[in-house]
Amino acid sequence: MATTMEEEESHELLAMEMVTASVAPMVLKAAVELHVFDIIAEAGAGACLSTHDIVSRLPTQNPDAPRLLDCMMRLLVSHSLLTCTVLSHDHKLYHLAPASKLLIKNKDGASFAPYVQVLMHQSIINSWYYLKESILDGGGSPFYKAHGMIVEDYLGKNPKLGVEFVAGDMLTSIPDAILMKHITHNCDDEDFLKLLKNCYKALPDYGKVIVVDLISPTYPETNVASKFILQMEMSCLNPTGKERPKEQFTALAREAGFAGIAVACCAYLYSVIEFHKLM
Structure with a gap:
């Protein structure tokens, strides 16, 4: 059992982590803009590069760049975005971690890097x-x-x-295929209900609406999944939108006339939610 001193220290560290929480995202943003992950990836599968290796590929003559970059890289290692091999106190080699591979382009040319640049x-x-x-x-x-x-x-x-x-207004008309991805969290309950009612009228008896969105936890947990969803709910872009718990999706579905909802599957925290006219 943790002693009182250990508990106090743990609480203080948690508070300090929150106070300094803005640092890691800004470091990640700079790493993306410097193409750090791409440089390591381009060196080949399993490549291990020092900060001097990486800086040699950057458009800079700053003699302090390797040291500054090393501070960034160590922080990214602590967040499991890179891994590190320590050869000596001033000589480290950095490798891509599984999560950082999402920040380099895949075979389809897509990555999380633009998402980082937009949100940051x-x-x-x-x-x-x-x-x-x-x-x-x-x-x-x-x-x-x-x-x-x-x-x-x-x-x-x-x-x-x-x-x-x-541009488009789904509150006045509905497209032929009713699949809504990352849309419903932009609506307040009134607009979401109006949207569902329009969908209900447009569908045949055995039709359904398919919504791809986050399902908010009923109780705010402390795990990574809950933190991500609740941070997305705090989005400052939309004045009325919100993430919803399953119970609220069900209540709105029934108020719009649907028999109920079913969560078909969930991947990377995003759920495929089916709104059925008949079940």
């Missing part, structure tokens, strides 16, 4: 400074308070973000 973009980070005002004063999301416009308008004015907003 300065326009998003600045929005978090307005979270308190959004709660106390109302009048829009933190993003709106930071930029004076909703995210769709901002994306239209800032194409460098690499995101194109395709």
Whole structure:
């Protein structure tokens, strides 16, 4: 059993981890922008590179770059995004970890790297400074308070973000195929209910709506999955959207006329939720 001193130290370390929590994402952002993971991957399967090796592939003459990069790399190792072989106190070799392989392009040319750059973009980070005002004063999301416009308008004015907003209103009409991926968490309950009712009217008797989205935990756990979902729910982009627990999906489905829902499967925390007219 932990002693009182050990418990106090554990609590203090947890608090300090939260206080410094913004450091790791910014280090990850810099590593992505410096193409650190790509450089290691391009060196070949199982490659082990020193920071001097990596810096030699960067457009810099900064003599301090290897030392600064080493600080970054060690932090990424502590977060299981890299692994490390220590040859001496000042000579380490870094390797890709399983998680970091998601940050380099796969055979289809896709990776998590653009996702990092969007979520860590300065326009998003600045929005978090307005979270308190959004709660106390109302009048829009933190993003709106930071930029004076909703995210769709901002994306239209800032194409460098690499995101194109395709207009459409599912609250007035429904496409032929009713598959909604990463959509329902943008709606408040009123709009989500309106959307479900439109779907219900458009479907044949044995039709169904398929929703791909996160299912929020009924009770906030301390595991990685719960933390990720609850952090996504805190998104400062949308003033009314939210992640929902299964019970709320069920209640809204029945209010819209559906017989109920079924979770067909779950992958990487995202659930495939079927809304059935008849069950």
